[in-house]
Amino acid sequence: MKLRIGILGTRGIPNYYGGFEHISEYVSEGLVKRGHSVTVYNSHNHPYSAATWNGVTIKHCYDPEYRIGTAGQFIYDMNCLLDARKQNFDVVLLMGYTSSSIWGKLYPKNSTIITNMDGLEWKRSKYSKPVQQFLKYAEKLAVKYSNYYISDSKVIRSYLAEKYAINSQYIPYGADVYTEAEREQFSYTEALNEDYFLLMARMEPENNIEAILDGFNHSNSNRKFKVLGDTANRYGKFITHKFANDSRIEFKGSIFDNNRVRALQNNSYLYFHGHSVGGTNPSLLEAMASEALIAAHDNPFNKSVLSSDAFYFSNAEGVKDLVENVQRKDIEKTMVRNNLQKIQYQFNWEKVVDEYEDFILQCYGQLNHERIITGQR
Structure with missing residues (x-):
């Protein structure tokens, strides 16, 4: 089964920033090599301005963070979601939830929503108490509005099971062994x-x-x-x-x-x-x-x-x-x-991409079966 997959929640690929951008590079390219159609959303300020990258479609969305600071991340995520609603993706993979889960009601209704649940952002000491409280709320919204979940750590998987009584799929990051x-x-x-x-x-x-x-x-x-x-x-x-x-x-x-x-x-x-x-x-x-x-x-x-x-x-x-x-x-x-x-x-990229593909296919098949049974599609 070949799917149309949208990846949101990063500043874009190729990676010029951090962890989610890094894994999005490997996962998007790997899924394309396995025959899927993959779109990754990029900030319009991203240094890479082409429409494709290694077979991956790149969607550039307006990102005002450079003008208004952190609040711009929320607007950027909203712009990405509004565009994704028009694309008829089979699966939307959200990398993190910090500035996207407040737009949960905008998540594409006919897409299978999978969220990588990030790393307990509310624990970071760089954030003030009000921001930490907001991040806890954002985490709760991500659980509410997503269909399925990925944890990149067994510790996070255990936390989510205990806190929200949800099952999340453990899929770690990868790394390249040098020749x-x-x-x-x-x-x-x-x-x-x-x-x-x-x-x-x-x-x-x-x-x-x-x-x-x-x-x-x-x-x-x-x-x-x-x-x-x-x-x-x-x-x-x-x-x-x-x-x-x-x-x-x-x-x-x-x-x-x-x-x-x-x-x-x-x-x-x-x-x-x-x-x-x-x-x-x-x-x-x-x-x-x-x-x-x-x-x-x-x-x-x-x-x-x-x-x-x-x-x-x-x-x-x-x-x-x-x-x-x-x-x-x-x-x-x-x-x-x-x-x-x-x-x-354990942590090689081929294995990581295989696990992403297996989980995405499983989630898509399961949710669509449930929708057929209940007459939602």
């Missing part, structure tokens, strides 16, 4: 022989950047600590100011060259992953695929992916201990190898 030829490119002068620690994250409090750098700052390490991420926001400026006197800490800014990022991950002595909110994090999977030795914040999201194949920390003192004591011996090599196998067998 031997690609691995030979891991030889940048900036990425020399495991002589530095590495952190890659958006500059946000829930990513535990301050705790990680505090721990390193108080350590006796002679290694450098490279920090990848845009420091232009308020929190980024606070972090760079706080650690300006530690010459070992290098703020490298955002790096969009994926080969360079993977080289830095691969050659780091220890890769710190501080994310504490959300589902399966793409940058964590890429670090695993790049064969980095990982130290992760101690929380259920990270443990559900890494299990015993990582070091864990909860505070700056724990980071200091890791910085001063982690070795690179046989046990650590086994941890790296085990994480690579997880990418190969």
Whole structure:
């Protein structure tokens, strides 16, 4: 069965922003290769302006976020939904719900609505209490107006089952394992022989950047600590100011060259992953695929992916201990190898796309059978 599928809720593809854009690239292209007709909605401000991308139809909708800030996201999502109502999609896949679920009554009535339920956005400490309350409400609306649900983390799947008594399909993100030829490119002068620690994250409090750098700052390490991420926001400026006197800490800014990022991950002595909110994090999977030795914040999201194949920390003192004591011996090599196998067998993109296709077909068939039985179609 070949379906007409619309993917909404992202800024668009190819990815210039984040996780949902990243997975939408792979899923949309993969579904097209499997014979489906797929449309992805892009902001009119997206750098990619063509009408198709690798066989995927691109719909550009007006997005006023650049003029009016966050409120523009809601208008953009409304514009996408209004257009989707005209397209007669068999399935609409919504990536997240933050600014779309308030328009639940606009969801196309004859389409099967599947929502990827995101990563418990209301827990993010960067949001004020009123915003956190709104995000809880948006989550509730997403449950109400969707027919089926996807969770990219087993922790989120359990949360949704307990909170709303709904079943959601667990489908994680994926990552690419590099070939031997690609691995030979891991030889940048900036990425020399495991002589530095590495952190890659958006500059946000829930990513535990301050705790990680505090721990390193108080350590006796002679290694450098490279920090990848845009420091232009308020929190980024606070972090760079706080650690300006530690010459070992290098703020490298955002790096969009994926080969360079993977080289830095691969050659780091220890890769710190501080994310504490959300589902399966793409940058964590890429670090695993790049064969980095990982130290992760101690929380259920990270443990559900890494299990015993990582070091864990909860505070700056724990980071200091890791910085001063982690070795690179046989046990650590086994941890790296085990994480690579997880990418190969659990988190590879072909498997992820297969699972998306299987679930989409299952949902479409089930809902249409129910509609025929009840005379809704």
